[in-house]
Amino acid sequence: MSVVSAVRIFQDWGVFDAIPIRGATETEQDITYAALAAKLNVEESLLVRIAGMLTSNSILYHLPGTLARLAHTPTSLLLRPAQPVGSMFQVMYTNVVEVSTILPAYFVTYGRAEPRGPGHIPTSFLAGRPTLEYSELLNEDPARIETFMRAISITHQNMPTTGMYDMDWVLRKVAEEPDRVVWVDIGGGPNYEGQK
Structure with a gap:
């Protein structure tokens, strides 16, 4: 439960987005706790404490040979809020x-x-x-x-669609009874543009 809470607070604070993504350049693959804390306006000791829950569970990791630098794992990259x-x-x-x-x-x-x-x-x-x-x-x-x-x-x-339910009968029914109300749940979210 503590790990779940740590992930959520790090999402809310923008921590996952503030950690550099590997592959940019050799020097931009990690960040110090001090720089991260300053960037996010978070007390460094609190940031270290919460990150410890995630590094000990392999969600984030410390760079080899130091506990002062933090980097992404494949899991933390997926946990960025825009993913x-x-x-x-x-x-x-x-x-x-x-x-x-x-x-x-x-x-x-x-x-x-x-x-x-x-x-x-x-x-x-x-x-x-x-x-x-x-x-x-x-x-x-x-x-x-x-x-x-x-x-x-x-x-x-x-879960790709592998087939569709034939809805032609609905169209025929509407043509036969144009004054009849027809409800169709198309499975989209609220205000999802493009669905009618």
Whole structure:
């Protein structure tokens, strides 16, 4: 749990983005804790303490022969917030870790039963907006929508579509009954441009 919290705070502070990415030049593959602390306006001793949780778990690493310089690993490169895996981590942190902290109060409020609709769910309870649906919560924050959409892009990369369900019957039904309302869930996120 401490490692998960360390990753999240480093994402929030921009630490993963502030560490140079290997490959630029030989001298730009790492950064001292002092330089990193100054760059991010973080007390150096606190930065070292939190980074220790990540270096001891091979998420970040100290350069050989020194504990004063910090560098990326393949894992930490993925955890940068602009990367799909980093975005998925942020979404899961909010929807699982943060939500888990309010679950006892949620069940005291709503009883020991599943939610009865799209609102009054743990994520909206956590946000202090219990009547909202999850998509409505996302719609209130453009940055959160962007993070969510980037996170779900992982599913497109790792779970490619191998076939499609034939929806021609829907088009025929609409042609036969033009006044009938037809709802189709296309599986996209809120306000996702290009989907109609």
